[in-house]
Amino acid sequence: MARPAGSKAGLDFLYLPLFLWLCETLADTHSLYYNFTLKPKSGSEQPWCEVQGWIHGNMFLHYHCGSGKARLFGPLGTKLNTIQTWEGQTETLKHLMEELRKKLLDLKSGIFTKNAAPILWGRMKCHCKADGRSSGSWWFGFSGPPCLFFDSENGNWTVVRSGGRLLKETLHSDREVTALLTRIPNGDRKSWLEQVLVIRNRTLEMTDSEIKTSWWSSLCGTMG
Numbered sequence: 001m002a003r004p005a006g007s008k009a010g011l012d013f014l015y016l017p018l019f020l021w022l023c024e025t026l027a028d029t030h031s032l033y034y035n036f037t038l039k040p041k042s043g044s045e046q047p048w049c050e051v052q053g054w055i056h057g058n059m060f061l062h063y064h065c066g067s068g069k070a071r072l073f074g075p076l077g078t079k080l081n082t083i084q085t086w087e088g089q090t091e092t093l094k095h096l097m098e099e100l101r102k103k104l105l106d107l108k109s110g111i112f113t114k115n116a117a118p119i120l121w122g123r124m125k126c127h128c129k130a131d132g133r134s135s136g137s138w139w140f141g142f143s144g145p146p147c148l149f150f151d152s153e154n155g156n157w158t159v160v161r162s163g164g165r166l167l168k169e170t171l172h173s174d175r176e177v178t179a180l181l182t183r184i185p186n187g188d189r190k191s192w193l194e195q196v197l198v199i200r201n202r203t204l205e206m207t208d209s210e211i212k213t214s215w216w217s218s219l220c221g222t223m224g
Contacts, residue, residue, distance in 0.1 A: 031055070034124040038097060040104045049097045063093050092184065099177050103170050119143045120167075126185045136185020140167060152185040 033054040040048065051070070053061030060077045063070035070093065072078065104118050122140045136152035147164035150157050150171075155178070157168045171177050 031125055031127040033126075034093075036097065036122050036124075038100055038104065038120045038122075040101050040118065048101065051093050051097070065094065065097055096180050096184065099174070099180060100171075103174060103177060107166065107170055124185060136182075138181055138185075140164070142167075150181055152182050155182060 034051060035054065036049060036051040038049040039046075047064035047066050049065040051061075051063040052059050053070075055076070058074060058076065060073055061070050062073065100120065100122075104120055107118055120140060120142060122138060124136065124138050126136045138150040138152065139146040140148040140150075141161075142163050145161060147161035148157065148159055148167050148171075157172060159165045159168055171181070
């Protein structure tokens, strides 16, 4: 897939830690994923953050800090672009990225060198359960494997690697950040996930119908 316009090579290496996580995305048909990378101190020509929206192995949304709004891609993105509630998505994403950026700049320099500012990547997952309820969670890491997990349902933090404890202390101490991490998967993204799944299913039904119509027309033409 071609990289969306506005995406800079300077953040290319930040996509590497997300590779294994994208493998999970390919197989999960009832979950909405948002992958982001955040570099608090970035050059003037590079965006300091990027966000991608994924569902069923397809990227349908891209946003980078500095742009006016999120860009939607493909048949699903085209359909979603007509829904007014998605216009507020950019503001929500922007607000979260700005708050996380502030917290990264506040991090103590104990585990970072002066010449290497902390570069954070993360993934949000909003999953639609069989009973109609949704669950949300976040993974965070510093240019490598995940170091911290947050369960949006019960508010529990789990440190899984070095660096995670300091990040947990930094994020957990901020009520606004914790509220955002809890609200987005359980509130905002829940309604967005429902909209995505409805439109995605309609799009797949239309595509399947078009394929069947084309196949039948070709068959009839051959027989005629």
